[in-house]
Structures are given as structure tokens and as C-alpha cells.
Amino acid sequence: MKVGFEGKVAADAALVLLVAADAGMSPAAEAADSASGGQIGRAMKAANFTGKKGATLEILAPQGLGRDRVLLLGLGEPGKADALAFEELGGKVAEALLLKASAAAVDFSGLSGLGVAPAEAAAHLALGACLRAWRHDRYRTTLKDHEKPKLERLDMVGAPGAEAAFAPLEKVADGVFLARELVTEPANIIYPESFVARVRAAVEPLGVAVRVLDEAEMKALGFGCLLGVAQGSARPPRLLAMEWNGTGNAEAVPTLFVGKGVTFDTGGISIKPAAGMEDMKWDMGGAAAVAGAMMALAGRKAKARVVGVCGLVENMPDGGAQRPGDVVTSFSGQTVEVINTDAEGRLVLADALAWAQKEWKPAVVVDLATLTGAIIIALGHEYAGMFANDDDLAERLLAAGEASGDRLWRQPLGEKGGAYDKLTDSQIADMKNVGPREGGSITAAQFLQRFIEDGVKWAHLDIAGTVWKAKAGPTHDKGATGFGVRLIDRFVAAHLEA
Ligand code: BES
Ligand code: MN
Ligand code: ZN
Numbered sequence: 093m094k095v096g097f098e099g100k101v102a103a104d105a106a107l108v109l110l111v112a113a114d115a116g117m118s119p120a121a122e123a124a125d126s127a128s129g130g131q132i133g134r135a136m137k138a139a140n141f142t143g144k145k146g147a148t149l150e151i152l153a154p155q156g157l158g159r160d161r162v163l164l165l166g167l168g169e170p171g172k173a174d175a176l177a178f179e180e181l182g183g184k185v186a187e188a189l190l191l192k193a194s195a196a197a198v199d200f201s202g203l204s205g206l207g208v209a210p211a212e213a214a215a216h217l218a219l220g221a222c223l224r225a226w227r228h229d230r231y232r233t234t235l236k237d238h239e240k241p242k243l244e245r246l247d248m249v250g251a252p253g254a255e256a257a258f259a260p261l262e263k264v265a266d267g268v269f270l271a272r273e274l275v276t277e278p279a280n281i282i283y284p285e286s287f288v289a290r291v292r293a294a295v296e297p298l299g300v301a302v303r304v305l306d307e308a309e310m311k312a313l314g315f316g317c318l319l320g321v322a323q324g325s326a327r328p329p330r331l332l333a334m335e336w337n338g339t340g341n342a343e344a345v346p347t348l349f350v351g352k353g354v355t356f357d358t359g360g361i362s363i364k365p366a367a368g369m370e371d372m373k374w375d376m377g378g379a380a381a382v383a384g385a386m387m388a389l390a391g392r393k394a395k396a397r398v399v400g401v402c403g404l405v406e407n408m409p410d411g412g413a414q415r416p417g418d419v420v421t422s423f424s425g426q427t428v429e430v431i432n433t434d435a436e437g438r439l440v441l442a443d444a445l446a447w448a449q450k451e452w453k454p455a456v457v458v459d460l461a462t463l464t465g466a467i468i469i470a471l472g473h474e475y476a477g478m479f480a481n482d483d484d485l486a487e488r489l490l491a492a493g494e495a496s497g498d499r500l501w502r503q504p505l506g507e508k509g510g511a512y513d514k515l516t517d518s519q520i521a522d523m524k525n526v527g528p529r530e531g532g533s534i535t536a537a538q539f540l541q542r543f544i545e546d547g548v549k550w551a552h553l554d555i556a557g558t559v560w561k562a563k564a565g566p567t568h569d570k571g572a573t574g575f576g577v578r579l580i581d582r583f584v585a586a587h588l589e590a
Contacts, residue, residue: 119202182220201250267388324413353379381576
């Protein structure tokens, strides 16, 4: 689907008209209503359509307009319609028209009193429509014509300035799409090496500097935790580092994002049950979000210095696999007793976090990981869990979550060496990789904290419940959400570029 900004509504386009709460027709809707001899208003009455936020009403072949289709779109209280609300409205447009119309146009003419400027409203509506329209049909060879997306063009009409406002948002959408693609592709297609290849092809042309560590380099550096996870797989691991510096200052202190990239998680020798194991193809959702965010930031030329690091492994149980009870030495020098090989994400992140801090000396570190099933028990699929060692960073991330729709809920994090840490004390090593069942997401976060250097502001986002959705949402189809890309983009825009 292509977004356009034509001055006029094309003759063959489905016409999308906004209606505020209590049936308040927009000027464009009023004009269409009178051209149709009042047919639009009659249809609204007959359908009891009052302009409630997100409601839609399709009117086919209305008289006097020469179009096959008019879509009324409920705006709710105009003053309360902010950028995120317009994204959700855009999602409704895509949902209603994707399979039905080849062209559509939203007429903003004469609208005022919105919660954001009309240009922003139109740009965010277009973003929402693009996000909701994304699908991954690559392996579906028998789709019938009526099952295939038809909408090729969506025009925003009567909102001067919308094109410029949409330009950076389109780059953000590209980043979301990269993340969704990586998450959706199965593990026979996306494994550490192919993950690197796909991401490299997407971000290098945008000016992102890419560095990759292979197995031998990681061995030489002492990545015992990450390599222990990787050793049961025929697929070699990779560490992918991406740097974008849009500040013009080579010495600017970078902000670091680190992603868990387990391209498939069988559990290893502590193998998972068969039912639902296919979901573990998306155990690289954190790495996908980091890669997508780098693409978004470089694409829109963010004025910030940002480093993204992805720890990429496949967790498999072959004859070389690590055993429960094995002790490994991390890059940091700390030793870990691997009680459960299914608690592998924290092992991968331990080395990725420690190495990246040493390499880049960031002031702020945020990691994203599909780390624990326990966070899904705690929060369901609406919020990701956030653990932070700094209140100011936590507040900023929460605000970015609300603004972007990638919402976070803060969880408790204890002191280093405190009561929560005692739960992962080991008899034989510095720590073990699992605690008791209770508080499983917290002990996982505490484990990561042991690899965060003193003085570094750090947040861990457990996104196990938000990377993949069984049901479609306002701005995503069912499946991969791209969670984290817009969150990082917002966070960077509000706090590093402002
Ligand atoms: N990748 C899983 C976490 C997960 C579970 C993500 C379900 C999405 C849906 C992680 O590697 C894992 O297996 N965690 C274990 C930890 C346990 C062994 C302490 C879990 O949550 O059961
Ligand atoms: Mn696991
Ligand atoms: Zn995992």
C-alpha cells in the first residue's frame, strides 16, 4: 500500500469521512451528504452510527457521488483525538478496506479542534493504516483473489503539511516491518547467520555501521555463557552490533539497546513440551525490535548516537549440548551454574550486555527480551514488564510506551546482592541461572543486573507477552506486532533528540 497526499480525492477512490461524537459530520462529510441528497445522514440514522471513536459505517454506491464506497469513521471527541488515536483510526480504515477497495482517500478538509494539528492527525492515520495493513503472505501460494490485499493507494486529502509529517513516520513503519518479518519467518529461514544477512541488507544502506562477531571471535573474547547455549545447535551463533550516529559528534555518549535473539528455543536438554513449541520461533523478538529500531532511527536520520546489539543463537539439544549442572564462565568473569538449559535468554544477554558496555561505555542501557513465561502470567498480553535501576529512566520509558502504544508496566527490581539475588546463589559457582518458580521474571531480571556495570542506568523489558498476538489489534494483524520498535523510536526522539 502506498500513501499519497493528493490535493483532491481521486474519482475511483473509496471516500473516508470523519464523523465526530454525537453525529458531528466533518465539513467533508457534510459536503458529501448534501451531494448525495442527504443519503449519508439517513444511513447514519438507520445504522445508529453516532461517530463513536473507532466505529465504522460502510455505505455502498451512494447516489450523487459517483463512487462505489463511502466509509464513515467515528472520531469520538475531536479534542481528545491525539496521535495514537489517529493511528488506531488508520488501523480501522485498513481493516475495513484492505480486501475491498484498490484506492481510498481520507478527506480532512476543514477539520479543526482536533487533539493534534491536522497534518499530524493525517500522518498518524496513514501510519496506523500501513501498520494494520502489513501481512506476511510469502508462503501462502493458494490464496484466493478475494483473500488478497487489494488496497494499493491511500491518500490523505485536505491536510496541508501531512506529507512532511509522514516522512519520518514512514521510516518508523519500515523498522516495524523489518521486526515483524524477522519474527514471523520460521526458524529454518531465520537463524543467526541469516538474521545478520537480512538486517545488514536493511540497515547498511541507511548508514548504520555493522559489526559481527563469529563463534571463534566470541570464544577468544570468553563468551562462555552465550556459547554454552549455542553449542547444542548445528547453526553457529553470531553477535550483531549496529551503530547509528546522527549527532555529528563522534565522541557523543551512546545509548545502548540489546536484544535477545534466540532464533529457536527448544529449551535445550531441559527440553520444552511439544505443544506450542512452534511459538519459540519468535524468541528473537527482542533482537528483531532492536534491529527494527536501528532501521527506523537511521531511516529518519535521528540526531542521536545509538548502538544496537543482538545476541543470536539457536537453543537446541544435540550431542554437544550443554547439560544441566554445567558451569560456564561469562565474558564478565563471573561463573554461572546452568541448572536449566531453558533459561537461556539470560545467558545470551549476560555476555552481550557485558561486552557491549565495555565496548561502547554507554550511559543508558535498555535490553528487550522474550525472557520469561512468568511475565505473561503476571501481565497478559497488553503490557510488557519493565525492570529498571533508575526511576528517571523508568518514567521516560513508561511515557514513551504510552505515546507509542508499546505499553510498559514497571515491575520490582531489588538491590544487587539483595534478597532476590540470594534466590540464585549457587553452591558451586557465582550464581545459578534459575531461581524458584515464584517471581520468575524478577529473578531473571536480577540475573541480568549482575552484568550491568555500576553507574549505568539500565532497564530490562520482558516482552514475552507482546511480541506475538493470537488476535489482531488496532495497528497489527494477528501474529507479529513489532513491539519495541516504536517504543525505542519515541524514547530516542523525546529524550535524546529533544
Ligand atoms: N523463551 C522463553 C520464555 C517464553 C515463554 C517466551 C513463553 C514466550 C512465551 C525462555 O527462554 C524460557 O524458556 N524461560 C523459562 C525460564 C524457566 C526455565 C526459569 C520459562 O519462562 O519457563
Ligand atoms: Mn528458554
Ligand atoms: Zn527463550
